Amino acid sequence: MARAATAAASCAPRLLRAALLLLLLVAATRHAAGAPVVSELRCQCLQTVQGIHLKNIQSVKVTPAGSHCAQTEVIATLKNGQETCLNPEAPMVKKMIEKMLKKGSAN
Template sequence: MKMSIRMSASSVIVLLALLTITEGMSLGNLGSDSRCRCIQTEGRRIGKLIEKVGIFPPSSHCKDTEIIATLKGSSKEICLDISAPWIKKFIEKMLANKKP
């Protein structure tokens, strides 16, 4: 009887340890990612589909400026090609509208 209680207690401790480790691993990526977010970029004209845009300047984790757009309806995020002419105009217009 004592052996089964010890086995059960040991199993619970191991399970809790595993849950703690996996939770810690998943939370570790929230604050800082050690690489660029954008692997592929979109250059096609999709301005009317964009709900919001995030601009991420170069940092110690990524040497590139990254522009990530959230699409209307689906909330899907895509990376935009900052060298595409329409994106440059889109960003300029967006920044001009934010000025007081």
């Protein structure tokens, strides 16, 4: 019986380390699954759409080209919470950005 207790006691630190490692992995995965982080040094938009109906858009974020990405990125957050990358060269997207800029400068 004493031998079984000793074996269980020696496994405890390994189990504790394994549990801690699992907890850290879960926390890191949850962070990675969230919204894109602007400080990442890569483009957020791998594919773009030409446009989306304005009534479906909740907000728009425009990220100018820079060291993180060579192209301007336009990310629309839809009313259902989904994020969609818009083509910044599409005429509809250009008009939307112009309206946003005019609205922002008027305030």
